[in-house]
Amino acid sequence: MDLRLVTEPTASNLAGAAREMELGPGRVLAVLLAEEDRPDLDQVVAQLGRLDLEFWGAVVPSLIYGAKAVSRGALLVALEAETQPVLVRGLEREQFPDSELRGIEESARGAQTAIVLVDGLAANVSGLLSELFTRLGNRVNYIGGGAGSLSLEQSPCVFTRDGAFQDAAVIAFCKQATRLGVRHGWSHLEGPVVATRTKGNTIYELNWECAFEVYRDAVAPYIDLELSHENIFQVTNAFPFGIHKEGDEDVVRDPVAVGKDGELICVGAVPENVVLNILRGDAESLILAAGQAASDCCEGPPIRARGSFVVDCVSRTLFLGDEFPRELGMVRSRLDPIAADEPLCGMLSLGEISSDGEGFVQFLNKSIVTAVFHD
Amino acid sequence: MTEHHELSGVLQDLAVLYELSLCVGGSLELKENCDSFLRTLMARKNLEYVAVWILESAISGEAVDGGSRYTLVYANPGSRGTRAALPLDHALVERLGDGGAYSACSRDPDFEVLVTEAEIQRGAFAVFPLGDHGLLKLYSSTRDQAFTQVELSKLRHVVEKFAVSLAGCLDHDRVRTAEQRRRDLEDQMLHAQKLESLGVLAGGIAHDFNNLLTAILGNAELARPGLEAAPAQEHVENVVGAASRAAELCSQLLAYSGGSCYVSGPVHLGELVEEMLRLTSVTISKKASIHREMIAELPPVEGNATHIRQVVMNLVTNASEALEDTTGDITVRTGVTRVGLSELTEYLLGDQRQAGDYVYLEVEDSGCGMEPGTEMRLFEPYYTTKFTGRGLGLAAVLGIVRSHHGAIRVRSRLGEGTQVRVLLPMSSKSSGEKAVVPAREGPTRAGVALVVDDEASVRKLLTHALEREGFRVLQAADGGEALELFQDCHAEIDLVLLDLTMPVLNGDEVMQRMRLVDPDVRIVLSSGYSDPGVESRAGGGPTAFLEKPFRLAELKAVIGTVMATGSPPSPLLESRSPAEGRVPPS
Numbered sequence: 001m002d003l004r005l006v007t008e009p010t011a012s013n014l015a016g017a018a019r020e021m022e023l024g025p026g027r028v029l030a031v032l033l034a035e036e037d038r039p040d041l042d043q044v045v046a047q048l049g050r051l052d053l054e055f056w057g058a059v060v061p062s063l064i065y066g067a068k069a070v071s072r073g074a075l076l077v078a079l080e081a082e083t084q085p086v087l088v089r090g091l092e093r094e095q096f097p098d099s100e101l102r103g104i105e106e107s108a109r110g111a112q113t114a115i116v117l118v119d120g121l122a123a124n125v126s127g128l129l130s131e132l133f134t135r136l137g138n139r140v141n142y143i144g145g146g147a148g149s150l151s152l153e154q155s156p157c158v159f160t161r162d163g164a165f166q167d168a169a170v171i172a173f174c175k176q177a178t179r180l181g182v183r184h185g186w187s188h189l190e191g192p193v194v195a196t197r198t199k200g201n202t203i204y205e206l207n208w209e210c211a212f213e214v215y216r217d218a219v220a221p222y223i224d225l226e227l228s229h230e231n232i233f234q235v236t237n238a239f240p241f242g243i244h245k246e247g248d249e250d251v252v253r254d255p256v257a258v259g260k261d262g263e264l265i266c267v268g269a270v271p272e273n274v275v276l277n278i279l280r281g282d283a284e285s286l287i288l289a290a291g292q293a294a295s296d297c298c299e300g301p302p303i304r305a306r307g308s309f310v311v312d313c314v315s316r317t318l319f320l321g322d323e324f325p326r327e328l329g330m331v332r333s334r335l336d337p338i339a340a341d342e343p344l345c346g347m348l349s350l351g352e353i354s355s356d357g358e359g360f361v362q363f364l365n366k367s368i369v370t371a372v373f374h375d
Numbered sequence: 376m377t378e379h380h381e382l383s384g385v386l387q388d389l390a391v392l393y394e395l396s397l398c399v400g401g402s403l404e405l406k407e408n409c410d411s412f413l414r415t416l417m418a419r420k421n422l423e424y425v426a427v428w429i430l431e432s433a434i435s436g437e438a439v440d441g442g443s444r445y446t447l448v449y450a451n452p453g454s455r456g457t458r459a460a461l462p463l464d465h466a467l468v469e470r471l472g473d474g475g476a477y478s479a480c481s482r483d484p485d486f487e488v489l490v491t492e493a494e495i496q497r498g499a500f501a502v503f504p505l506g507d508h509g510l511l512k513l514y515s516s517t518r519d520q521a522f523t524q525v526e527l528s529k530l531r532h533v534v535e536k537f538a539v540s541l542a543g544c545l546d547h548d549r550v551r552t553a554e555q556r557r558r559d560l561e562d563q564m565l566h567a568q569k570l571e572s573l574g575v576l577a578g579g580i581a582h583d584f585n586n587l588l589t590a591i592l593g594n595a596e597l598a599r600p601g602l603e604a605a606p607a608q609e610h611v612e613n614v615v616g617a618a619s620r621a622a623e624l625c626s627q628l629l630a631y632s633g634g635s636c637y638v639s640g641p642v643h644l645g646e647l648v649e650e651m652l653r654l655t656s657v658t659i660s661k662k663a664s665i666h667r668e669m670i671a672e673l674p675p676v677e678g679n680a681t682h683i684r685q686v687v688m689n690l691v692t693n694a695s696e697a698l699e700d701t702t703g704d705i706t707v708r709t710g711v712t713r714v715g716l717s718e719l720t721e722y723l724l725g726d727q728r729q730a731g732d733y734v735y736l737e738v739e740d741s742g743c744g745m746e747p748g749t750e751m752r753l754f755e756p757y758y759t760t761k762f763t764g765r766g767l768g769l770a771a772v773l774g775i776v777r778s779h780h781g782a783i784r785v786r787s788r789l790g791e792g793t794q795v796r797v798l799l800p801m802s803s804k805s806s807g808e809k810a811v812v813p814a815r816e817g818p819t820r821a822g823v824a825l826v827v828d829d830e831a832s833v834r835k836l837l838t839h840a841l842e843r844e845g846f847r848v849l850q851a852a853d854g855g856e857a858l859e860l861f862q863d864c865h866a867e868i869d870l871v872l873l874d875l876t877m878p879v880l881n882g883d884e885v886m887q888r889m890r891l892v893d894p895d896v897r898i899v900l901s902s903g904y905s906d907p908g909v910e911s912r913a914g915g916g917p918t919a920f921l922e923k924p925f926r927l928a929e930l931k932a933v934i935g936t937v938m939a940t941g942s943p944p945s946p947l948l949e950s951r952s953p954a955e956g957r958v959p960p961s
Contacts, residue, residue, distance in 0.1 A: 137452025
């Protein structure tokens, strides 16, 4: 996999680096920009737009390069793709406009992997993924994640030759196959609680009462501080919600903020009437889970790896703190049997996307997705 | 298993069932209801595929000819299902008869026969009955064992609830479809009424114009002999030319109004189509490939051959023009079809027809097709999408179909082509087309002629023309005056030229009363707007019919033939146009 790390990510430096890469027909340039000191997206689009190449990209909280988190810079990856990246808009709407995916089947023809970057703070990422799965099913593996800023302030964060967009997604269809592993390492602590009133990614009521109050009472025995609107992220980062998935780990929902009426705002949709559990984890369980995700990629007959890619939830870095390099180191070492020569790269995300092999594609939180591209 | 695990397992099951049960019946729209329930089921039960099959008879609410079958109404992902229908004896269905839900995994010997999707070689299915009207199929690729009976039982009640909600969706859909059908029918009736009103208007205008054109043409022709080599001759010729073109337009308008079918009888559609395809072969696009799919032994239809020729020509010409200078196909089909009342609703004029057997003519092209909505306006006079068109071709076709007690249907898709199907009733007469005696230049002889027409200019013209032929002419301006004259002078009168459409006492009534006085009187009925049933009046029809506007040569020919053949009233003589053997219908 042809990839470059640009440490001074000005628009002109990005264009210069792109010129040096092999980006002829059948290749598409993926550009991941770390949010710190990132260049103006319109300038990036303008500079890259002058080159004779197809490109797409996103702003993400941080990059992963060489098994380390990189908070400043840009990662440029040349992907083997026969069709142009697809821009999908309208993710703010409650009913996802399925007309946005018109012609997606044609774009996916001949591809084995769909790389999906979405505005991680858009309300209806799940609607997009449901519709995508309805149309493409398991013809492709899905990997990707949520773009945006760790400040949780929404702004245009995905881009193509057409410009930079908010409440949007960009999807590239890659010719190469992938092996995927998805894990998180969180386990049940409290519950169940019923999300009795929700809309998109906002939980208004739990057990028919104010969501914040129910959550506060549920976690109170496990924390040493009084939960408030100000410190909620500090607590929820350690006690997320889990949605049951039979035969698998729960799908995690991360409440990242609380609204003025006590509503909990999550990354990713929470269906109304879903039954939630409150989860807990520790550094060991998370790092072991990350290692297991990498090991899952190594299962099966021998393959010739062409690259590896990791989408790791940014909240895991916050939770793990100084232990976070251990997580990436574990992934690196577990991938060695099949991808020792491939540099580990990827992104820290606001929500993760994976079909877990053949499975139903879902928007996940607080999870790590590992992918090994191969022929 | 510890007590704690048992409890948490039960709680987990309850949690999933609670959520699923609240997802059921959230919408009366079948797809939304399926989405709500089945997407949740997929997410919680870690499934990769779900499908819902419903009995055709449950969808339509009617018994289905030849037995029902299951139709795939929902699949997620939609791209995975490879079959759209299942027969009742398919293994998926038959196993349900053994006692409700069942499961099979790839290790089971009968797994393969249950696969109706692409790329499934492993995993397990669970199949549930949906009441007595369908089945639900679930698939997981990660299982190497079938779903256990306990797992199936856990889902049984919520799936039953889902089945009831689906029945509600199907009922709702049927009610909505019936309501939509009623609205469509109402729209169609309103449209037909609008076209009929336009037809009456067009017919009336054509009638009045034909009277005027008769006078213009006739007078111009009367003026000709005195103008040889005079400067005015060219202008008079221009008058004749322009009036002739106006007559053609009136002819189309009258065809649209359905008031121009004077002579009808059994017509062999197949022969007529072949004849027209030969004739039009020089005018249609050279890039068009003509295909014939025609039944050899086609029963005759009741109609007027000239008008049906016009239908064929207009449809084939339209099809050719739809190809727009590109290579394409035109397929002409004829045959007999049994049409039910529900199918008739798809046809314009279908609401006025009876269910039964019809002869059909169908012309299909692979041309440009039409925007949705254009079909509704196609038959309006002067509506055209062509730069050079007048918008009367299909209007005339509709009028002819109406006057033939037929119906017409247009199906079109933009960029894909258009299909027009015309239904015509079969003739109850067994013989070939009714003989039409060709008019010839007959010998004329002096005699007494009675000219009856409420239009003074026409009366005057006819008087001049007949006098030039050696007749002594009596004139009447209405039916009453004509009858008085006829009572007094019928022994002397050799010929009556009678206008059909007159106020108070119309030509038809006048003719009947004249025949009571003298059954053998020669009557040439003329009109620019006629009743199609004129020939079948009790007491006999006219000796000949002369359509307005007519040329003097045609008048002379008809009179010659009538005077030569003598006795009335059958066979009916028709006037002929110089171009195609007929005066344009008027």
